[in-house]
Amino acid sequence: xxxxxxxxxxxxxxxxxxxxxxxxxxxxxxxxxxxxxxxxxxxxxxxxxxxxxxxxxxxxxxxxxxxxxxxxxxxxxxxxxxxxxxxxxxxxxxxxxxxxxxxxxxxxxxxxxxxxxxxxxxxxxxxxxxxxxxxxxxxxxxxxxxxxxxxxxxxxxxxxxxxxxxxxxxxxxxxxxxxxxxxxxxxxxxxxxxxxxxxxxxxxxxxxxxxxxxxxxxxxxxxxxxxxxxxxxxxxxxxxxxxxxxxxxxxxxxxxxxxxxxxxxxxxxxxxxxxxxxxxxxxxxxxxxxxx
Numbered sequence: 001x002x003x004x005x006x007x008x009x010x011x012x013x014x015x016x017x018x019x020x021x022x023x024x025x026x027x028x029x030x031x032x033x034x035x036x037x038x039x040x041x042x043x044x045x046x047x048x049x050x051x052x053x054x055x056x057x058x059x060x061x062x063x064x065x066x067x068x069x070x071x072x073x074x075x076x077x078x079x080x081x082x083x084x085x086x087x088x089x090x091x092x093x094x095x096x097x098x099x100x101x102x103x104x105x106x107x108x109x110x111x112x113x114x115x116x117x118x119x120x121x122x123x124x125x126x127x128x129x130x131x132x133x134x135x136x137x138x139x140x141x142x143x144x145x146x147x148x149x150x151x152x153x154x155x156x157x158x159x160x161x162x163x164x165x166x167x168x169x170x171x172x173x174x175x176x177x178x179x180x181x182x183x184x185x186x187x188x189x190x191x192x193x194x195x196x197x198x199x200x201x202x203x204x205x206x207x208x209x210x211x212x213x214x215x216x217x218x219x220x221x222x223x224x225x226x227x228x229x230x231x232x233x234x235x236x237x238x239x240x241x242x243x244x245x246x247x248x249x250x251x252x253x254x255x256x257x258x259x260x261x262x263x264x265x266x267x268x269x270x271x272x273x274x275x276x277x278x279x280x281x282x283x284x285x286x287x288x289x290x291x292x
Contacts, residue, residue: 004044006024011049011063012070019274044211094123095283098134098143100201102226103270105166106245115287122283130224131201138273144284149201150269159277162291164267167202169259172236178257185213185263192220192238194229205268207243211271213263230256242264 014034024194042049049063059067061280095115098281101109104126110125129137131148137145139156153159169188171177176225177187188210196203203222210217220238223229229240230247250256272291274284 002044007037007041007044009074011041012067012074012097014038014050014057015063015070020057042065049268084280092244093121093281093283094125095281095287096125096142096144096218096289097126098129098137098146100131100134100148100150101145102202102246103165104128106108106243107163107270111290113145114290116154117176117288119286122286128145128240130197130199132199135273138275141275141278144274144281144286146273147270148273149205150271151201151204153271153273156276157234157273160291162270162272164220165270167206167241167266168244168270169239169261169266170230170233170242170247170256171239171259172212173254173257174236175257177239177241180259180263182260185210185215185261188217189215189220190240193217193234194238195241196222196226196229197222197223197224201270202241202243202268208267209266240280 009035010023010027013026014020017023020034020038022030024034027034038049044084045066047062048064048292049066050059051058051060097108108126110124111148116122116124127143131146131151132251134143134146134148135151135157137143139154149165167179169183177183195206207217221232223232226242228248229242230250231253233240235252244258247256247258251258272288274280277281280288
């Protein structure tokens with residue numbers, strides 16, 4: 001048995017309004033059209049749904065049972081239409097953004113404020129991971145969009161250049177570099193360097209930068225935690241190249257010293273990434289439109 005929703009809607013409205021005429025007005029069709037839909041439904045079900053007393057309509061016992069189901073069905077349909085309209089109009093929906101811990105703290109608050117001022121009904125989930133993990137997550141549709149330091153990207157990702165973020169050489173205040181006005185990249189050849197873990201976009205950029213100067217760094221250790229790296233540098237165990245906003249407090253407290261390089265500031269490119277070849281949901285399109 002298959003229920004035709006058009007027939008069921010005609011029956012439901014005629015039952016609710018207790019009038020074929022009023023049901024026809026709601027559906028913007030003629031009274032005979034409503035009558036034909038109800039008659040076809042009765043024939044399909046092989047059941048009598050109405051008893052007529054003059055112009056009045058009364059439901060049969062079977063009709064009352066069917067009306068109960070129809071009421072629930074069209075409540076769900078109405079809810080579905082409301083939710084889908086909300087998604088299309090961005091009064092509802094969700095957006096999952098992947099970024100690194102440093103960018104989540106320093107780069108994302110201003111971006112998300114702009115987005116939520118325009119689309120307060122969209123729920124935003126900000127998740128942190130390494131750049132490589134985020135790129136993999138975008139491909140796997142775990143994130144709608146990622147904002148990360150540039151890495152070699154796969155062909156099934158769309159990439160939009162976003163900004164250049166400043167990183168700097170960081171040493172403890174007791175280090176010999178701390179008293180020098182400028183330091184050359186080649187001065188780092190013999191320095192023990194602490195770098196981010198494999199998969200980090202900043203790690204890739206920094207190692208590429210050093211390689212461009214012919215420097216094969218003496219890597220002391222690799223670490224996921226920026227806080228760990230800062231503490232290790234403060235203890236005088238090595239130097240590092242870190243995102244400048246990440247060392248603001250330690251610089252103010254006199255624990256770390258950012259060093260000027262003769263070659264100029266270290267600028268690392270950040271990109272927005274999203275899956276290629278799929279229909280982006282409305283919140284993702286709206287987010288990307290902020291940067292057009």
